[in-house]
Amino acid sequence: MIRSEHSIVEYDFRSGTVIADRLLRGRDSCYIDVARRLLQVYGHSLGEIRQTVHARAEACFSGLPGCPPRRVAAFCKLLDDQATYDSDPKAAVALRRRVFELAAPLHPIVQTPEGIFDNELHAARTRIAAQIGIPWAQIESTLFNDVIELQPLTAFESELTPPSLLSLYNVAQTQAALYRATSVCIDATSDFKTILKHAKLAGLMHRITRLKRPADGFRFELDGAQSSLRETSRYGVRFAALLPKLLACEGWRMKAQIIGPNRRMMRMELSPSDGLHSVLDPPDAFDSGLEHDVDAAWKSAPVDGWKWGHEAELLYQGQTVMTPDFSLRNDTRNILVYVEVVGFWTPEYLAEKCLRLKQFTQQSTASSDHQMQTKWLLIIPKKLPTSGQTQLADLGIPIIRFDKKSRGADWIQAVL
Amino acid sequence: MPDQSRPARIDFHQGTVRLFGMSDEFVQRVLTDLELVWDPREACFRCDAMFAGAIRQRLNDSLAGTLEWQVGRDAGQTQTSLTINDHRRIKLRRDQIDAVEAFEQGGGNGLLVMPTGTGKTVVAIELMIRNRCSTLIVVPVRDLMYQWHSKILEATGIDAGLIGDGVHRVSPISVTTYDSAAIHMPRIGDRFQMIIFDEVHHLAGPWRSDAARMSIADRRLGLTATLPSDDQRLAVLQQLVGPTLYRQSISEASGKSLADYSVQRIAVQLSEQERQRYRELSQQIQKFVFDQKEIDPRFKWDDTYKLSGMVREDSQRATDATRAMRAFQAKRRVEEQAESKLRILEDLFRLHTGQSVIVFTGSNVMARKISTRFLVPCLLSHCGKRERQEWLQGFAEGRYPVLVANRVLDEGVDLPEVKTAIVLGGLSSQRQAIQRLGRVLRKGSGGQRATLYEVVVDDTNEVQRSRDRRRNAAYQIKR
Numbered sequence: 010m011i012r013s014e015h016s017i018v019e020y021d022f023r024s025g026t027v028i029a030d031r032l033l034r035g036r037d038s039c040y041i042d043v044a045r046r047l048l049q050v051y052g053h054s055l056g057e058i059r060q061t062v063h064a065r066a067e068a069c070f071s072g073l074p075g076c077p078p079r080r081v082a083a084f085c086k087l088l089d090d091q092a093t094y095d096s097d098p099k100a101a102v103a104l105r106r107r108v109f110e111l112a113a114p115l116h117p118i119v120q121t122p123e124g125i126f127d128n129e130l131h132a133a134r135t136r137i138a139a140q141i142g143i144p145w146a147q148i149e150s151t152l153f154n155d156v157i158e159l160q161p162l163t164a165f166e167s168e169l170t171p172p173s174l175l176s177l178y179n180v181a182q183t184q185a186a187l188y189r190a191t192s193v194c195i196d197a198t199s200d201f202k203t204i205l206k207h208a209k210l211a212g213l214m215h216r217i218t219r220l221k222r223p224a225d226g227f228r229f230e231l232d233g234a235q236s237s238l239r240e241t242s243r244y245g246v247r248f249a250a251l252l253p254k255l256l257a258c259e260g261w262r263m264k265a266q267i268i269g270p271n272r273r274m275m276r277m278e279l280s281p282s283d284g285l286h287s288v289l290d291p292p293d294a295f296d297s298g299l300e301h302d303v304d305a306a307w308k309s310a311p312v313d314g315w316k317w318g319h320e321a322e323l324l325y326q327g328q329t330v331m332t333p334d335f336s337l338r339n340d341t342r343n344i345l346v347y348v349e350v351v352g353f354w355t356p357e358y359l360a361e362k363c364l365r366l367k368q369f370t371q372q373s374t375a376s377s378d379h380q381m382q383t384k385w386l387l388i389i390p391k392k393l394p395t396s397g398q399t400q401l402a403d404l405g406i407p408i409i410r411f412d413k414k415s416r417g418a419d420w421i422q423a424v425l
Numbered sequence: 426m427p428d429q430s431r432p433a434r435i436d437f438h439q440g441t442v443r444l445f446g447m448s449d450e451f452v453q454r455v456l457t458d459l460e461l462v463w464d465p466r467e468a469c470f471r472c473d474a475m476f477a478g479a480i481r482q483r484l485n486d487s488l489a490g491t492l493e494w495q496v497g498r499d500a501g502q503t504q505t506s507l508t509i510n511d512h513r514r515i516k517l518r519r520d521q522i523d524a525v526e527a528f529e530q531g532g533g534n535g536l537l538v539m540p541t542g543t544g545k546t547v548v549a550i551e552l553m554i555r556n557r558c559s560t561l562i563v564v565p566v567r568d569l570m571y572q573w574h575s576k577i578l579e580a581t582g583i584d585a586g587l588i589g590d591g592v593h594r595v596s597p598i599s600v601t602t603y604d605s606a607a608i609h610m611p612r613i614g615d616r617f618q619m620i621i622f623d624e625v626h627h628l629a630g631p632w633r634s635d636a637a638r639m640s641i642a643d644r645r646l647g648l649t650a651t652l653p654s655d656d657q658r659l660a661v662l663q664q665l666v667g668p669t670l671y672r673q674s675i676s677e678a679s680g681k682s683l684a685d686y687s688v689q690r691i692a693v694q695l696s697e698q699e700r701q702r703y704r705e706l707s708q709q710i711q712k713f714v715f716d717q718k719e720i721d722p723r724f725k726w727d728d729t730y731k732l733s734g735m736v737r738e739d740s741q742r743a744t745d746a747t748r749a750m751r752a753f754q755a756k757r758r759v760e761e762q763a764e765s766k767l768r769i770l771e772d773l774f775r776l777h778t779g780q781s782v783i784v785f786t787g788s789n790v791m792a793r794k795i796s797t798r799f800l801v802p803c804l805l806s807h808c809g810k811r812e813r814q815e816w817l818q819g820f821a822e823g824r825y826p827v828l829v830a831n832r833v834l835d836e837g838v839d840l841p842e843v844k845t846a847i848v849l850g851g852l853s854s855q856r857q858a859i860q861r862l863g864r865v866l867r868k869g870s871g872g873q874r875a876t877l878y879e880v881v882v883d884d885t886n887e888v889q890r891s892r893d894r895r896r897n898a899a900y901q902i903k904r
Contacts, residue, residue, distance in 0.1 A: 016736065075740030077733055078747060102812050105802065109825060110801030114825045116775035127775070133800070153793055158808050210437075214466055234439035234611070235639075237464040237471050241631060327467050 010247060011293055016185035020269050027277040029186040030080065031136045032175050043069050044084075044171035051088050051165040058095055060158040072349065083185075087177055093164040094157075103153035104141075108148060111137045140295035176286045180256065183285060184249035190265040191232065191240045193248045198260035200334040202320045203292040205229065207254040209330075211247040217325050226260070227323055242268055251420035256287035294319075297352035299411065300334055303388055307335075307417045315339050315421060322347060324369050331369050337421070338381070345381035346424050350388045350411075363400050370406060384424045388415075433488055435480065436495040437615035440639025442477050444470040455487050456477035456480060474614045475665070478643030497615045497641055507557050507597055513580045516545075517551060520673055524548045525555075527671035528646060534667030536625060536647040545648040545675060549621050550580045554853065556644060559597040561617040563606045563636055565627045568804075568813050573600045575625070587614070590810060603627050606636035619644040626653050628665060637665035687876050692883040706756040707860070713749035717742075729753075761787045763882050766849050767798055773847055773878060774799065774827065781820060782845045784829045792831045803829035847878040 017030035032040045046069040063085050070076045112118065115128040115136075123130050138145040153159050157328060169177065197204055200222075208231050215229040231251075233244035248265065255261060262280040269275035273346045279285070295301040307317050316338040322345070324331045333347035338374070351362055370385050387401060391412040401408060407423040409415065434445040444461065444467055445468070459479060464471040472480070484492055503542050517525070521544050529552075539545050553560050562573050567590045577598060578583045586596030589605035595613055597855045620640050622628050625647030628637055637645070647666040653659050663669070664750070695703055715731070717724040720742075732739075732746035774782065776802055786792040789805050796803035802816040802825050820828040 017736075019734075019737065075734055075736040075743040077743065078751075098809060102809070105812075106815065108800055109802045113825055116799070116801070117771065117778060118799055119771050119775065120768075121771075123775070130798075137800070149797060152797060155792070156789075156805070163737075216466055234441045234471075235461050235473075237466070238441065238460070238473060239631075243632070243635065339874075 011083045011086045011181045013185060013188045014165050015079050015086055015181075016188065017077060017079050017083075017182060018186050020275060022273075025273075025275050027186055027265075027269065027275045029183040029277065031179050031182065034070075034172075037175075039073060040175055041171045043073065044174040045056055047084055047088060048167070048169060048171065048174065051092055051162070051167070054162050055165070056161055056163075058154070058159050058161050059089070062162050063158075077370050081181075082179060082183060084174075086423050087174070087181055088167075088397060091165065091167040091169065092162055094160040095163045095420070096153040096155055096160050099244055101114075101151065101153065104148065104152060107141055108137060108152065111140055154402070172193075177288065180253065180285050180287070183277075183279065184252050186267065187249040187252060187265055188245040188269045189242045190245045190248045190261070190277070191274075192236060192266045193231045193251070194264045194266075195229045195231070195255065196226060196262045197229065197258070198218060198224045200258035200260065200292060200320075201227055201323050203258055204255065204261070205323075205330050205332070207251050213244060213247055213251070214328055217323060225321075226258075240266075240268065240272075240274070253287045254292075255290050256281075256285055257289045257291050295336070297350070299388075299390055300350045301351035302413070303335065303348075303350055303411060303415075306413075306415050307420075310418070312417050312421055314341055315417070326368065329365075329368065337386075343381055343383065344425075346384045346386055346421075348386045348388060348420070352390070354393060359400055361403060366404055366406065368403065386420055386424050388420070427773045432493055433491060434493040434495060435477075435484070437474060437477070437497065437641060438471075439611040440474050440614050440635065442474050442480065442496060442641070443467065444480070444682050446474075449462060451487075455483050470703065473638040474610075474641045477641035493577055497618075507559065509554050509557050509581050509583065509598075510806055511580070512582050513550075515547065517547060521548050521551070524671045524673075526552050528552060529555075530666065531670035533619075533644040534648075535645075535670035536649065536662060536666055537601055537670060538649055538652055538672040540673060541650045545650075546576055549623070549646060549648060550576065552646060553577075553598070553619070553621070554581065556619055558618040558644070560599075560619040560621060560622045561613075561640070561642070562600045562623060562624045563607070563628075564600065565603055565605055565875070567602060567810065568682075568817070569623060570600045570602055571810055571814060574698050588712065603633050603636055607632050610636055611637035611659060614639040615641050618644050619646070621648070622666060623648050625649045625662060625666060626651065626658075628662060629653070629658055634661065634665060675713055677901045684885050687707070687874060688879065689876060690881065691769055692881055693763065693769050694883055695759065696764055697758050699763055701872070703756060703759045706752045706759070709752040710756070713752075716745070758788075758790075760882050762791050762850070764882055765882070767795070769880055770795065770847065770849075773845075777845050780826075780845055781823060781843055782847065783820075783843050784827060784847045785850050786831050791829050792829045795829045795849075799827065801825060801827035801829060803831075844875045845878070846876075847880060849880050869891065888890065 018024075019028045019030070021028065034041075047066055050065045050069060051062065054065060057065075066085050066088070067081050070081050074312045112133065115133045117127070118128045118130050118133045120130050134145045138148055141148065154161065160273075195204060205215065208229065212233070213231045214233055215237070218228040218230075220226045220228050231248070233241070233247070235243055255263065259281065262300075263278065263305050265277045267275045267277055295304065304317075304319060311317060318336040318338065320332050320334060322333055322336045324333070324347070334350045335348035336350060337346040338344075349366065350361075351359075353359075366385075387404070387406050387408045389398075389401065389408060390413045391410045393410075409420055409423055432446050436443050436445075443464070444456075449463070456470075459472055459476045461470045461472045461476075463469075472680045472892070474496075475500070481494065484494075493798075520539075524539060525548055528535060528537060528548075533556075537548060549562070562577075562585075564570050564573060570587060570589055574587060575584055578811050581598075582856070583598050586594045586599030588595060588599055588601035588609055590602075593609075595616060596597060598617075599613075599617070620637070620642035622637070622645075626649050628634060628647070645666045647662060652669065653662065694700075713729075714724070714726060717728075725727070729749055733743050733750060735743045735746075769803060771782065774860065777791065784792075784795060786795065792803040792805055795801070802819070804813060804816050808816070816828060819825045
């Protein structure tokens, strides 16, 4: 991610919107060449100090009309993140200590001696260099090489191409615009579990609402503990961290509330149609092999009247959320079955799973659809430890012991 | 009355306090002025953690015995008593005792305004020892964090916790920086009963204010040499910490607890080459301003930054603005890094041979330039803990005759026995001026007169910035 001082945004006060800086293939095609040259600069500057590398990078932008310094700095930051600079603070500190200790009795070191006690600069340097055993030129070049701008570039092994560097820049600027966000609202029609998992990992709180239009889905309003007290951008970095994960998902639309100039509230909208690309892979379809097999088993022999969904429902109590692995929905009979696959058997996993299931099966829950009669079904592998079976049996939920011969019709029968 | 369906429960949650099981009517009646809001996300009332003490006081009267108080690691107890030994050999001065008593009589919440060098740390440690409770000290920079750690160790024998500079060791007595406090307070805000803000004027802006808002500490001490002149900022400090309980001016302190001092301004000239460059840059800026006024007569220099961002709307204007800003920065660099400053430094070092001299610069680059030229240590923000301590200690012991520093030493870091300081460049901020003088003014055992040299480049903007600094009382009292 880039730093907030690299952020470039455009405020449209009439519409109240924020637009993050974006380089487009058509309008900004000249930047493809800049990106190519930037990658070359970093690749060919091994051994140069960061200050020099940045100066060379800056030169790649010369002649571009209206290229703000922040854009240059942002590219340098993104490329620096892919590069390795040498830093040996211990060696630099040791050298400084030695030089300053040897120089202290010579103070003041002067260029124009006026008295017999003055120590002339060149003579002092020569003497100190001899005592340390390193030529003065080398001492001077390494005395402060632990300072960030003076660190030498030692490696640049990046798989970035000019277009992917521009893509990375566009995502980074959008993330930076979110640093000033107070809340984020995501309307999603799929990948609910991924979105909520990463919101949770980012330490965000949520409000969830069921959406019926334009398609079945959920609205996630994300912010933090302090957000109910005041408009705060405290959680902005967390929204920014969530963005690449969101970009890897499908079927979403995001609206962020952002603090603009003079603390005026502005908004930024984003969806997959904006064409920002995540560097992350799309989320895995299934959490386990068993889940994959269960899905395949149903699809090989579906039951008429029942609609099979993967992670299509959400259950929530306050800030606790559960996404049943599958759902079976019969709109004619008004029945919704939550199907949970228990594929792992570590004691910690089972304890957590049982606790979560107890919470959502035995207490009143904000369900995804209040109109339906809800039921639960557990699917477990045929071969499983006895201790696990007992724990799950105590929940009082129908259990299917799954193997390759399992059929969906049997699952329906078990819950009805 | 509380909501009868659930027991009344209060807990700490990420820098806030949640109140469960209370009806709207009850909250309105008993906790009416505490800025509580209903939070539908968790079906609770919520407020900043800083109100925990007030809530507890009021609920103890209304809900005694039926309240589940889960705020703080000492949940259920009103105060944890720590054993704090007193190893100090010093006796507090009268003005220091006055400050301590003012804080105690003020109810344990408030600001003490004392000039640099009058012993704010001594007062704070006295209060810490008297209160005997978990205490977090919040300081502006890492150097101060380690300095406080050493002073607490010396005064009490306690190896205080450190939160910041890559260390996260939380103890009942801990020291942290403002930024680390703002970051970590959602997790540690329930661990301290007393909070001390050193250089409390840093407690400004929504981010750093969280360091105060997110703490449950009901004893709050703010220390500073200079309160903000802006009424709004002062009001925020008073809301977050408390009212001003004690104030000592620099004129009251000078001579008693501070050394007498003089200020000498030295004007130097740019070299012919520098002057030429300076002139060219000035002309470039003047032309830009002239052109912009032609386009828009209301144009002000402050608009330049905004113009530089108008890349899409007017790329030529944005390019011109960017160039003008670069010229402005280059001009500042010419002033700040003028060769003649190094020559005058040579003379001043010669003049003060055998004495400790501290040099303040306006940039890291200049600090390193001086360090490399005169082969003296420089204290910059990149220095690690050990290196900082080594330079500071070596300087204090006289092993290093000179210490060069950029802004890192602006506030609070103790430099005993410094009688000569040289300011090269820097900002026009009055606070910076006072803090820099404070470094020079500490009264040593010798009691001799201290000198502050201010080196400015003639015929440049540095002269104006120097004039701005001199309007401050700290410069005007003694000459």
